[in-house]
Amino acid sequence: MTLHPLVLLSPHDSQSIDSAFGEDGHVRAVEGAGWAVARAIRARYAPCKTVVVCGPGFNGADGYVAARWLEVWGWSVVVLAVAAPKKDSLVEVIARSWRGRTFSEDGGRIANADLVVDAVFGAGLSRPLSDGLSHILRQANRLVAIDVPSGVCGETGRLLGSVKKAELTISFIRPRPAHFLEPAKALCGEIVCADIGLPADAVNEVKPRVFLNEPGLWLLPVADRGDHKYSRGVVSICGADKMTGAVRIAAQAARSSGAGLVRILGGDVALYRHSEPGLIVDDVPIGEAVKDSRRQVWLCGPGLSNAEVEAYLPQLISAGKTILADAGALGTGAEAVEALRGVSVITPHMGEFRRLFGALAESPRIEAARQAAQCVGAVVVLKGSDTIIAAPDGRVAINQHASPALATAGSGDTLAGIVSALLAGGMPAWEASCAAVWLHGDAGIAAASEYGGWPVVEALEKGLGRARQRAEKHQNAKNYKNLPFARL
Template sequence: MPMKSDLRFSLPTPAQCGEMDRKASETIGISALMDRAGWAVAQAIRARFAPCRVLVLCGPGNNGGDGYVAARYLERAGWSVQVAPLAPPREGSAAFGAAAQYRGRITDFAPENARRADLVIDAVFGAGLDRPPAPEVVAVLSAARTLVAIDLPSTVNGTTGAALVEGPDYRMSVTFVRPKPGHILYPGREICGELICADIGMPEVCLEAAGPTIWLNGPGLWHVPAMSPEDHKYRRGVVSICAGQVMPGATRLAAAGARASGAGLVRISAGEGAAAYCLGAPGLVIDDGPLKTLLEDERRRVWLCGPGLTEPEVAASLPLLLASERIVLADAGALGWAGSEPEKLRGVSVITPHIGEFTRLFGAPGDDLVAAAREAAQRIGAVVVLKGAVSVIVSPDGRVALNDHASPALATAGSGDTLAGVIATMLAAGMAPWEAACAGVWLHGEAGMRAGNWPIVEALDAHLGDARAKAIALACEI
């Protein structure tokens, strides 16, 4: 498990936020937190908008309570404010107290009022949203010209990022303590607009008590080995790649990604197809012997199987690798070979499917990518890297990292082969599978960001070494 010091990477789910709130009510008290939350919302708005007519839509729970506080602070700053309650807060609740302290104007929860306002603050539902909001609520939100959400848009599932109904996009969302998974995962990420996360002084013990299991991927959550004067190629790690005879490009891209991210040695097991790999890249070692013989070398622990392989080629290699208990990363052709029987992949350490490959293996993931990837990881006992605009990296023990450190530049053919090579290098460097996968995805994303506009996939390689150096430096700073 990530350690307590890693809480800064945590992405608590709304259910875990409920736990955090319960713990907070025993210590600092919800009213104090609510006051800071509403104040943070008012400050974020004042920093980004000129004074204007504001309508605050307040629901019956604590999200509504934050809304009353924000209304009070904006009014105190001289803004023209009205509050439209959907329903009154429960008597005796913190939100009830916040509503009582707001002495300004109240109006109807109606589309025409939203239309008249310059800025509408959505404090209807936040972490407590557990079912689609009623059409009347959506109609009022949709009438707004400019929308700011407190915590979460009232249409977005904070756990999955799914839109519970079709609704409007927001200019900004102000959340507290830590972002929630729904702020990071699509489509929630897009609906939220600019995301501000305010520190409201939540005691760390409360966040710890929430027991988060989802993390935002980044250096410090894992540590990539640095260069050392005692390094030699075997210590840095050997990556072995199964090569096919028909599609050498994918294998070569994976090999290049592995080398560029710091593998000590990359060997391609090409069998009878060795001639196709011998040209160029003189630093690569090409083996033409039978796989069985190559597996006698115990230093060759980490194997990449799948990029550029046909199904018969996977059938001739993957079972042998598994039988010899190697650390195997399965991608591309290896996933196709398993078809809709993912159990055939039992024994591999990491798989790296995109959504299409994932669907063929495990069925369509539906709205909850994290739950689907978790189930898949448990089913085959391997780390699952579900690749996408936000990649989901799941360990069979339930740990999840969401990676938004990426660039659309990576959406090009061959990018997945490079990624597989990078993750294999992290495995060969001795990292545990989930950490290696998280690191590989981050480094790949960083290289994509550095590679400029519309890079060809080969251009990523030039940036992987600097990406690794940056990851090492950032992890040291933390």
């Protein structure tokens, strides 16, 4: 058994791995980690005046090993030991293998160095970084971080103090959630992940719950000779009377991402009938429509008023439909949360999330999304530049594959349409949501390159067929070449 390539390691997972290493194994792991750090640096920088700032734990230990290798390769290296390792600890033994110049006071060395290596604290930091330490690191001109820039909480991406931005961050085995979560993400620079070996026992110890959202985490259904429109899936969308554009955008996105049939029910029926000819428009009561067992998947929310949501949502829930609730269906406070019980997926942006869940919005986004998913019993897609997809069972995916070009009105409706199409295609809710976020991001990246960075929302749907094709290609690849970090 191996660890899935898309797993992101929490500090807790790392501790489980470290205990599986045993003492000898741990020394080998630190040797491997320090060597990887030195190699990653050597591959990117010419030999220069370097200060390695070492803390008291294993992050510091990696720093001592990296210093040793850089010096072997002829670099001018000094260590600034900002805290001594614990007496008689393994870190102390490893630190002694560094025989070069060591200082305990900065004395202006950091400001004068060409390169500073931050080996002070790793991802498991539990207390805020002291002002003294952050002052020292902030003087660096160019910084390379081991594991995470010191002061970053590896699990949540929160900053525990004032953190200096790194140009390069080198992590081990698998990246950390923080490497892809704001605000930490913006401070990590290029991410390199080094393979330092993993004891077989460790794989069983790690219970991965956080993943990078890339093809291979999920599998899209592929086109088959025997397909017919019902096998590809039917999406039904609750029609709005006034904000009809949102409904049409969602409908087009659902069709462009593979739904066999998309129907709009109610709202401004005349307008919908005169819009895209591929749409089917119904003017029957919702109570009638839910009796059709082929119409299992419903999108409720884009463009809808409160009154419209009240007319649709309870009937859909009591009919046991698979529901995606977005926009207008995401109301205010505990009563609105209660009204959502029974839906499969909700897709709030941060404003909608705050309105629904109040104080929970103040928690780190990954924790907030996970708790909200447990609270509603639905998949929560917390949108943003680092969209988080949380399942009620605790699984979380973090999406990187996106573009700021998506920050345009109606882009959320596009996403809702894609999720609906994948649900209708038979994917489970979390997988459908993850895949949809990736396809949406891919369409955004493609539209940005085609329209000079500033596409209108209607351009997104045009990229969805190709996005799906790219996802199918990558999801079948064994080598995971297209990840947003380099591998060593």
